[in-house]
Amino acid sequence: MRESWTDERLDDLKGQMNDRFDQVDQRFDRVEATMKEGFARVDKEMKEGFARVDAEMKLGFARVDADIKAGFARVDAEMKTGFARVDADIRELRRTMTQGFMVLTGIMVTGFFSLAGLMVL
Numbered sequence: 001m002r003e004s005w006t007d008e009r010l011d012d013l014k015g016q017m018n019d020r021f022d023q024v025d026q027r028f029d030r031v032e033a034t035m036k037e038g039f040a041r042v043d044k045e046m047k048e049g050f051a052r053v054d055a056e057m058k059l060g061f062a063r064v065d066a067d068i069k070a071g072f073a074r075v076d077a078e079m080k081t082g083f084a085r086v087d088a089d090i091r092e093l094r095r096t097m098t099q100g101f102m103v104l105t106g107i108m109v110t111g112f113f114s115l116a117g118l119m120v121l
Contacts, residue, residue, distance in 0.1 A: 003009075
């Protein structure tokens with residue numbers, strides 16, 4: 001015997017379908033809530049992780065910056081000491097050259113007077 005679809009049976013089918021779709025909607029709501037929680041957790045973990053990395057990088061760069069500044073300060077001090085030695089050496093060389101020039105001038109003057117004295121005799 002073939003059953004016919006009466007209004008009552010169609011209403012019953014409609015009710016069952018609505019119930020099933022309500023269940024599907026509830027499942028999607030639960031999945032969506034779970035996904036939102038998961039994404040929020042991952043977002044929070046990423047932000048915390050990036051904040052840690054950022055803090056570590058800032059510390060590292062500050063340390064490198066301090067090392068570079070200290071290195072330049074050492075080089076600067078060494079250069080000042082070296083240039084002071086070079087300046088002292090140049091002053092000493094100038095003094096020695098001046099003294100040598102004076103001695104040579106004295107020898108030349110003495111030589112000229114000696115030659116002049118020999119020529120006069």
